[in-house]
Amino acid sequence: MSILKVENLKAYYIATLYGIKRSVRAVDNVSLDIEENEIFGIAGESGCGKSTLLKVIVGLIKPPLSLIGGMVLYNSGKDYISPFLLSLEEFNKIRWSFISYIPQGSMNVLNPTRKINRTFWDVIKTHGSEEEKKNLKTITEEHIKALGLPLEVLNSYPHQLSGGMRQRVTMALATILKPKIIVADEPTTALDVVVQRGVLQLLERIQEIYQNTLIIVTHDMAVHANIAHRIAIMYAGKIVEVGKTRDIFKNPKHPYTKYLINSLPKIGDKSIRESAPGAPPSLLNPPSGCRFHPRCPKVMDICKLEVPKLAEIDSGHSVACFLFTKEVEEV
């Protein structure tokens, strides 16, 4: 059962300078179906729109970002709700308790003048149910214990904790009310490898304990290989391939995914790795047709004119490339 549906989503950054309107097409016609109880990875390089997609999914749309079209739907169990149609009050109710968002660089969000447990209580007081508000101390302690973090962190100030621990505390914070969906944007990017491993371990543990859905965005393919169940590859504002982690790594279809996977260096393997030629396009003025066509080694005439549609070619493996599908996306 899908818990989150993204349908033909279009979100552009619109800037007006001296009366000239320019739009950066960061998310352009993206559709996704995210299942319950899975870790879903979104991969892509910087500036491909992956962070923007996350922001729209959690309903954080602030100018200059604006929603052009499409829909995001959460499955609340009874019916589908959309963050775009809720009032601010209603939306605040589902934040943290139904969907929670761990932004980039979140180890720096803790208030330096308050002890960690205060921050936890704040969240419960604002977003929790009456039941949870009564037991806020025990809930906090049990949660920290369940995640295998030491209890003494609750009684510390943020500066006393190591960077990796702060990052894990914010993850514990994001999951205190047991949300159905956790959305994490580059949760390990600024961390050292050893700490990164600890943080990913915690994320996996959270997912195992609460059986919720974790959407994780990172440019690091090795992280996806280790944690994600399914992966979507994004390129220049569009999703070019979606599949199970194994299929993406062992049997990539889209030429861009192939480059991405084959260029990864591995310890113990010194064979020559090649990067894709050229550079990612500007989203202000993306290329016509398939956005990868100027860099693609297998480019055909149709690629320059039409946009390929993301189509299923194998069970659970979809690709947007004319080498595999004839379907054309309607603009």
Place this chain on the structure above:
Amino acid sequence: MKNNNKLLVVSDLTKVFIIGGRFLGVKLVAVNRESFDMEEEKPEIFTIAGESGCGKTTLARMILGIIEPTSGKIFYKGKDITKIQSKEDRLDFMREVQPIFQNPFETFNPLKRVESYLIETAINFGAVKNRSEAFDRIEEVLQLVGLSIKEVEKRYPHELSGGQLQRVSIARALITNPSLLVADEPVSMVDASIKMSVVNLFKDLKEKYGVSVIYITHDLATAYYISDRIAIMYRGNIVELGPVEKVMLNPLHPYTKLLIEAVPEPDPDLKWKEEIKLSAMEAKEFAKLGCKFSERCLEAKERCHEITPEKIFVDDRWVMCHKYK
């Protein structure tokens, strides 16, 4: 002197930073009595790897002469560069050793055209006599990095992509025909799909043009891919130094082991199995007695907490650990 055939000799190099006031400040030993050398005859890519705060950038900056070491010596082709006085000697040294920085968008002034940097470097370092000669030289070096002057002429930094701009900054470093490049995290800000092209460029420069490279990084996968030798740093000390195959495929120091095991493999078949433990509190390891890694080390014994280990040569590499004594 024995330094005759060495390109670079770093001996007993120390840098102490004082944080806070001059009298009340806390001493932070960023690099603690480190030594290594590089051969002149055989160009190589030498990687210095480690976590953030291990002192790798400080070490590189001392080699470049940007910061002064607290004690110790750096010999470049037999000359002690910490004692350079005259402007000419300094210029000579800068011609030979060139830096490449992390973020290409910060390397270049956004208000200046990219080619002006190339022309200025060529003229200031005396590589050419006039502007028309400068253009010939620039065309030459740009071709080495896979660009041409047409692609960068009259362009501002923001008009080039990150990968292109990093190539331009490598080209700039090559204008003076250096023997050594010091590259501080050169690919960490470059997009994944073009990262390997920059990494391959270093390999080409070494193989085809005999340029040695000190490659500073935290990315162990690319380090393995390009380097000949690697030094693993931890809290100001090189804990293991040797050929990259030896150090990374068969690590001896417990820290190197931990580090290499923590690198995620880009392969779903090779997922991590067991869990690891992390320290919760901010570590004060810079000031620690004995082995700085002993607090985190699973194999630590009593002496590790008290006595600083010596460097021992085992199995083709230097290891700084009591275990091998």
